[in-house]
Amino acid sequence: LLIDGEPRDRVPGRDRGLHYGDGLFETLAVEDGRPCLWGRHMARLAEGCRRLGIPVPDTAGLAAEAEREIGGAARGVLKILVTRGRGGRGYAPPREPRPMRLMELSPGPGHPPSWRTRGVRVRRCGMRLSRNPALAGIKHLNRLEQVLARAEWTDPDIAEGLMLDTGDQVIEGTMTNLFLVDGEGIHTPDLSRCGVAGTMRALVMEAAREQGIPVSERPLCWSELERARGLFLTNAVIGIWPVRELDGRALDPQVVPGPLIDAVRERGFIP
Amino acid sequence: LLIDGEPRDRVPGRDRGLHYGDGLFETLAVEDGRPCLWGRHMARLAEGCRRLGIPVPDTAGLAAEAEREIGGAARGVLKILVTRGRGGRGYAPPREPRPMRLMELSPGPGHPPSWRTRGVRVRRCGMRLSRNPALAGIKHLNRLEQVLARAEWTDPDIAEGLMLDTGDQVIEGTMTNLFLVDGEGIHTPDLSRCGVAGTMRALVMEAAREQGIPVSERPLCWSELERARGLFLTNAVIGIWPVRELDGRALDPQVVPGPLIDAVRERGFIP
Numbered sequence: 001l002l003i004d005g006e007p008r009d010r011v012p013g014r015d016r017g018l019h020y021g022d023g024l025f026e027t028l029a030v031e032d033g034r035p036c037l038w039g040r041h042m043a044r045l046a047e048g049c050r051r052l053g054i055p056v057p058d059t060a061g062l063a064a065e066a067e068r069e070i071g072g073a074a075r076g077v078l079k080i081l082v083t084r085g086r087g088g089r090g091y092a093p094p095r096e097p098r099p100m101r102l103m104e105l106s107p108g109p110g111h112p113p114s115w116r117t118r119g120v121r122v123r124r125c126g127m128r129l130s131r132n133p134a135l136a137g138i139k140h141l142n143r144l145e146q147v148l149a150r151a152e153w154t155d156p157d158i159a160e161g162l163m164l165d166t167g168d169q170v171i172e173g174t175m176t177n178l179f180l181v182d183g184e185g186i187h188t189p190d191l192s193r194c195g196v197a198g199t200m201r202a203l204v205m206e207a208a209r210e211q212g213i214p215v216s217e218r219p220l221c222w223s224e225l226e227r228a229r230g231l232f233l234t235n236a237v238i239g240i241w242p243v244r245e246l247d248g249r250a251l252d253p254q255v256v257p258g259p260l261i262d263a264v265r266e267r268g269f270i271p
Numbered sequence: 272l273l274i275d276g277e278p279r280d281r282v283p284g285r286d287r288g289l290h291y292g293d294g295l296f297e298t299l300a301v302e303d304g305r306p307c308l309w310g311r312h313m314a315r316l317a318e319g320c321r322r323l324g325i326p327v328p329d330t331a332g333l334a335a336e337a338e339r340e341i342g343g344a345a346r347g348v349l350k351i352l353v354t355r356g357r358g359g360r361g362y363a364p365p366r367e368p369r370p371m372r373l374m375e376l377s378p379g380p381g382h383p384p385s386w387r388t389r390g391v392r393v394r395r396c397g398m399r400l401s402r403n404p405a406l407a408g409i410k411h412l413n414r415l416e417q418v419l420a421r422a423e424w425t426d427p428d429i430a431e432g433l434m435l436d437t438g439d440q441v442i443e444g445t446m447t448n449l450f451l452v453d454g455e456g457i458h459t460p461d462l463s464r465c466g467v468a469g470t471m472r473a474l475v476m477e478a479a480r481e482q483g484i485p486v487s488e489r490p491l492c493w494s495e496l497e498r499a500r501g502l503f504l505t506n507a508v509i510g511i512w513p514v515r516e517l518d519g520r521a522l523d524p525q526v527v528p529g530p531l532i533d534a535v536r537e538r539g540f541i542p
Contacts, residue, residue: 001284010281011289013272013373018282019352020414021292052415053422081290084418089380091414091421091445102284109360130401130465131437135415142413143291143362144323144406147355150362151324166402174362194401 002069002103015100017083020091021141024048025081029237030105033074035066037236040199045082048138054084054099062101069103077237079104083141109237111159119244119253120159120233124222125149125174129165129194137197150174159241160233165194170220176233176241177201180225181255185214200234200264207263230255239264273340273374286371288354291362292412295319296352300508301376304345306337308507311470316353319409325355325370333372340374348508350375354412380508382430390515390524391430391504395493396420396445400436400465408468421445430512431504433496436465441491447504447512448472451496452526456485471505471535478534501526510535
């Protein structure tokens with residue numbers, strides 16, 4: 001790990017990230033020794049910091065630290081975690097926060113390569129996402145809902161679990177965003193009340209629009225998933241996973257528009 | 272700090288408490304060198320661990336560590352934080368978690384003593400609490416909503432901010448539970464969808480019932496607060512604070528039933 005630019009394994013025990021989840025993170029694919037979609041991740045990190053009132057870290061500094069943490073590795077997953085640091089009294093943030101930065105390079109997630117080509121098996125989670133527009137979209141450190149949802153299954157052949165919110169809307173997977181494909185185009189859940197606005201989700205939406213594929217961002221309910229032509233999942237590490245089975249029901253994994261896959265590859269994301 | 276029983280200032284950088292808020296905590300008053308309401312705090316900690324699927328720490332071991340962390344101090348505030356520890360892949364919890372324990376003794380919070388006798392000034396927060404029955408009541412580490420609510424004011428004479436949930440119900444203060452007093456008895460918000468089920472809240476409710484004071488636990492809306500005879504706040508460190516002003520409107524701070532205050536003192540809580 002690189003903590004505040006220093007190689008060490010431990011972080012301050014009074015850090016507000018530990019005590020309150022007072023911070024956020026980014027998870028990036030590393031290919032050919034370079035972090036993918038760097039600009040998008042930095043933009044989202046900055047926007048999240050602004051919304052939480054955490055000083056935005058210097059991007060050039062983060063880039064230098066990322067390069068150092070990646071070292072000679074060609075591939076992997078880079079996690080960048082930023083907290084509000086120490087201080088303040090109880091929940092009250094300090095007036096002049098000194099954010100803490102953590103960089104961690106891990107080997108790739110090791111998912112079977114066939115998941116990208118032949119698709120994945122997916123389940124529906126019982127755990128719900130709570131709604132709060134003030135936190136919606138941010139990749140913050142309050143992730144107990146995802147932890148409890150992911151604890152619902154251990155079968156290694158189930159790649160992901162889909163989560164509904166407390167208002168019965170389908171929102172996302174525990175670690176991925178969701179797209180539905182039908183005769184009209186592609187549809188992805190509205191994230192104005194909960195969910196993480198993924199960088200790969202944004203890239204896919206932009207690419208679709210450029211390709212003339214209609215895209216909608218709107219509330220989705222479970223019955224629409226059951227009627228869909230197909231589904232696919234996205235995140236910055238996996239890219240795109242078609243869904244081949246939802247709660248035991250077979251789905252056509254060949255529904256992801258080819259131009260979308262090409263566009264994702266062309267834009268500097270080549271896993 | 273005492274980390275896993277060892278005196279040190281830093282915690283493992285891969286701890287799930289930092290990465291996901293995957294853990295919980297207790298905050299205890301220390302009086303005469305002893306932690307107050309120990310049994311209640313341990314019971315709530317155990318219940319929270321069970322609900323999150325975290326192995327329940329050995330209470331005798333925690334007691335020994337608490338005694339060590341308190342050392343020769345007569346008074347203070349003891350924080351006990353327990354996380355799921357390290358491990359697992361992404362959000363998936365490890366099969367055999369090894370929880371991390373952190374103990375921290377701080378000096379008392381330093382609130383003016385008059386707040387207990389003459390009452391406190393309180394405001395209404397704009398930040399809302401999200402609803403999720405799966406997490407309601409637990410004093411877990413996902414506290415961004417409290418952090419953002421507490422960041423709404425800096426006036427040191429405002430003791431607390433009250434929070435509504437996303438469904439317009441009044442739930443609690445950022446760090447306290449709320450009671451409303453009217454001609455019928457005392458009322459405190461239902462916490463089945465959000466909020467922290469405070470140990471002092473439970474003690475006050477029990478004491479009221481024993482004293483023959485009617486208690487209700489039910490949904491409360493803001494207009495009821497505006498019509499109330501009075502309000503008071505509770506937590507394990509402050510005990511009871513009457514409210515003397517709500518958003519600029521004066522309230523009678525002499526509404527807390529005397530027998531309640533006596534009962535709280537008698538039950539081993541004497542701040």
